Amino acid sequence: MSAAPDVAPVRGARQRLVAAELLKVTSTRMWLGFLVGTVLYIGVGVVAVILTPTQPGSPVPTLETAAGMRNLFAQAGGAYVFAIVLGALGMTQELRHQTLTSTFLAEPRRNRVMVAKMTAYGVVGAVYGLVGVVFGYALALALLPIKEHAEVPWTALWQIAGGAVLGCALFAVLGVAVGTLLRNQIAAILLILVWVLLVEALVVAFLPAWGKWLPGGALSGVLQSTGFGGAEYLPVWQAALVLLGYAAAFGALAALTTQRRDVT
Amino acid sequence: MTRSEPTETAPWTGRPLEVRGLTKRFGDVLAVDDLSFEVSPGRVTGFLGPNGAGKTTTLRCLLGLVAPTSGTSTIGGRVYHEIPSPALVVGSALEATGFHPGRSARDHLRVLSRASGVDERRVPVVLDQVGLGGAGERSVGGYSLGMRQRLQLAAALLGDPGVLVLDEPANGLDPEGIAWLRSFLRYLAGEGRTVLVSSHVLSEVEQTVDDVVIISVGRLVRQCPLVELTDHAAHVVVRTPDPGSLRSALTAALPEAAVALTDDGALTVSDARPEQVGHVAHAAGIELHELRAASTDLEEVFLTLTRGDAP
Structure with a gap:
C-alpha cells in the first residue's frame, strides 16, 4: 500500500470553487425573484423622489439642486438591500438544507470555500448593482421631464454607477459574512433588514457625523448622496475604503469562525 | 484481509x-x-x-x-x-x-x-x-x-x-x-x-x-469478520431427564462452553458442537432425548453485544 494517494492536484481549484458557488446561485430560482424585487424597490425609490413635492425650506435637497439630482440617481443603488440578504441566504441556506456537509466534503479547505463564496456573491452583487443602475437611470431619465430639475450631472452619473456596482458587490460579501456568523436564516434576514432599513437608516439620516462611518453611510458616500439639511458623507474614495474595510473584516471573521467549527 | x-x-x-x-x-x-x-x-x-x-x-x-x-x-x-x-x-x-x-x-x-x-x-x-x-x-x-x-x-x-x-x-x-x-x-x-x-x-x-x-x-464492542459473529450465534440444544447431572458433566468437560437451562427444561450450550455434547453425555452415562445444533438470531447476538453488558 503506497502511503501517498497518487492523485494529481487539480489546477485552478479556486476558479472551480467560484464556478461551483455561482452555479449554486443560478440553479435555483431565488436570484430571479430577488432581481424582480430589486427592480421594484428601485422603481418605487425613483418615483418617490421625483413625486416628492418641492417645498420651500425642505430639509431634503430638491431636484432643482445638483445635490438633489445626485440623490435621485443614487436611488439606482438600491440593489444593495437585496444583495446583502441574498449573500446571507447564500450561507444560511447551506445550513438550513444541510448542504454544507457536501460543500466541505468536496473542498475541505474551508478558507477557500469561504473566499470562493464571497467572491461569487460579490460578482452576483455587482450584477444586481448594474441591473439596478441601468433600470434606475432609465426610469429617472424617463420621468424627469415631468418635474422642474437642475441639469443632469452626467459625469457624476458614471461615478455613482461605479459606486453602486461596487457597493452592491461589497454588501453581498457582507451578507455572506453575516449569514455565516449568525447561522440562523430567519435571524440573519431579520437582523439585516432591521439594521439596514431602520437602525442604520436613522443613524445615517439624523446623526450623519456617526452614520457616515457605518456601512450604509459609506454606501451613501460612494453614491454621492447628500443627507437632510445638506449633511455630507465621506468622500467617494474614503467611503469606498470604509466599505471595503467592513467587507474584509467581517469576511475574515466569518472565515475564521468557520475554520474549525463542527459540521453536524 | x-x-x-x-x-x-x-x-x-x-x-x-x-x-x-x-x-x-x-x-x-x-x-x-x-x-x-x-x-x-x-x-x-x-x-x-x-x-x-x-x-x-x-x-x-x-x-x-x-x-x-x-x-x-x-x-x-x-x-x-x-x-x-x-x-x-x-x-x-x-x-x-x-x-x-x-x-x-x-x-x-x-x-x-x-x-x-x-x-x-x-x-x-x-x-x-x-x-x-x-x-x-x-x-x-x-x-x-x-x-x-x-x-x-x-x-x-x-x-x-x-x-x-x-x-x-x-x-x-x-x-x-x-x-x-x-x-x-x-x-x-x-x-x-x-x-x-x-x-x-x-x-x-x-x-x-x-x-x-x-x-x-461510543466504544468498540467487537471488530471481526461476520463469520465469527455467526459462529458466536451457534449453540447446541440438548434435552435430558437429568439436566443437573448433564450440566455438571458439561461444565467439567468443556470449561469454555456456557451452559444454561431454558424455561422448558432444555439445556443450551454455547461455544460447543453437538458431537462434543453427545460425547460428554455418553461418557457420563446420561440419557438424552434431544440433541441438535441451533443458532441464535444474529440480530439477537448484536443486541446482546450492544446492550452494554458485553466486554
Whole structure:
C-alpha cells in the first residue's frame, strides 16, 4: 500500500470553487425573484423622489439642486438591500438544507470555500448593482421631464454607477459574512433588514457625523448622496475604503469562525 | 484481509481506513470514546451500533467535518483535509446531509463536480448508475426518501473513488432498492474498493458485509469478520431427564462452553458442537432425548453485544 494517494492536484481549484458557488446561485430560482424585487424597490425609490413635492425650506435637497439630482440617481443603488440578504441566504441556506456537509466534503479547505463564496456573491452583487443602475437611470431619465430639475450631472452619473456596482458587490460579501456568523436564516434576514432599513437608516439620516462611518453611510458616500439639511458623507474614495474595510473584516471573521467549527 | 490488490489500470485505489483512539466530546456528552478500528480494501465492512452509539460522529471525524477531541482517523494514512482532491479518493454519503429542494439532481451533482474537480461528464454516468437517469432534471424537493438516498450515493460515486463511506444507505429504500444496494456494494468491493457501511440494524447488512465493527455508547464492542459473529450465534440444544447431572458433566468437560437451562427444561450450550455434547453425555452415562445444533438470531447476538453488558 503506497502511503501517498497518487492523485494529481487539480489546477485552478479556486476558479472551480467560484464556478461551483455561482452555479449554486443560478440553479435555483431565488436570484430571479430577488432581481424582480430589486427592480421594484428601485422603481418605487425613483418615483418617490421625483413625486416628492418641492417645498420651500425642505430639509431634503430638491431636484432643482445638483445635490438633489445626485440623490435621485443614487436611488439606482438600491440593489444593495437585496444583495446583502441574498449573500446571507447564500450561507444560511447551506445550513438550513444541510448542504454544507457536501460543500466541505468536496473542498475541505474551508478558507477557500469561504473566499470562493464571497467572491461569487460579490460578482452576483455587482450584477444586481448594474441591473439596478441601468433600470434606475432609465426610469429617472424617463420621468424627469415631468418635474422642474437642475441639469443632469452626467459625469457624476458614471461615478455613482461605479459606486453602486461596487457597493452592491461589497454588501453581498457582507451578507455572506453575516449569514455565516449568525447561522440562523430567519435571524440573519431579520437582523439585516432591521439594521439596514431602520437602525442604520436613522443613524445615517439624523446623526450623519456617526452614520457616515457605518456601512450604509459609506454606501451613501460612494453614491454621492447628500443627507437632510445638506449633511455630507465621506468622500467617494474614503467611503469606498470604509466599505471595503467592513467587507474584509467581517469576511475574515466569518472565515475564521468557520475554520474549525463542527459540521453536524 | 487477503483479497487481491486492485489492478494497476484502475483509476482508483482501495485504501485502508484507520481510526486510532478517537474521542469526541460534545459538551457533557462523550459521543465517541477511545475508539480504534481498521477497515480493509476489497471488503464491505458494516459499521454497526444502535442509534446514538456514535457512528455518524465517527464518520464525520473521519471525513474532517468534526474535529476530534483526541485521537486520529486516516484514509490511506492521511487525514481527509490533507488529501488533494479528496472526492477522487473518498466518496461519502452521510446522514443529515441535504439538498436544496429547488435545485435539480443534475445541478446538485454539477455543483459538486465543479467544487471537487470532477469532470462534469461523470454526472449523467452516476445518475444512470443509481437508477436516477430519467429523474435528473427534476427538483430534489419532489424526490422520495429512496430517491434522495440514491442521489446521495450518486454524489459519493461522482469522483469514482476507491473508498466509499456510506451512512445508513439503506434507510428509506424499498426491499427492491435494498437488494439492488446489496449487489451494488458487493460489486464495488469486488473491484477492490474499500466500502464502509453504517447501520443500526445488523439484519439489514447481514448479507452484504464481510466484516463488522460494532460500537455501543461510543466504544468498540467487537471488530471481526461476520463469520465469527455467526459462529458466536451457534449453540447446541440438548434435552435430558437429568439436566443437573448433564450440566455438571458439561461444565467439567468443556470449561469454555456456557451452559444454561431454558424455561422448558432444555439445556443450551454455547461455544460447543453437538458431537462434543453427545460425547460428554455418553461418557457420563446420561440419557438424552434431544440433541441438535441451533443458532441464535444474529440480530439477537448484536443486541446482546450492544446492550452494554458485553466486554
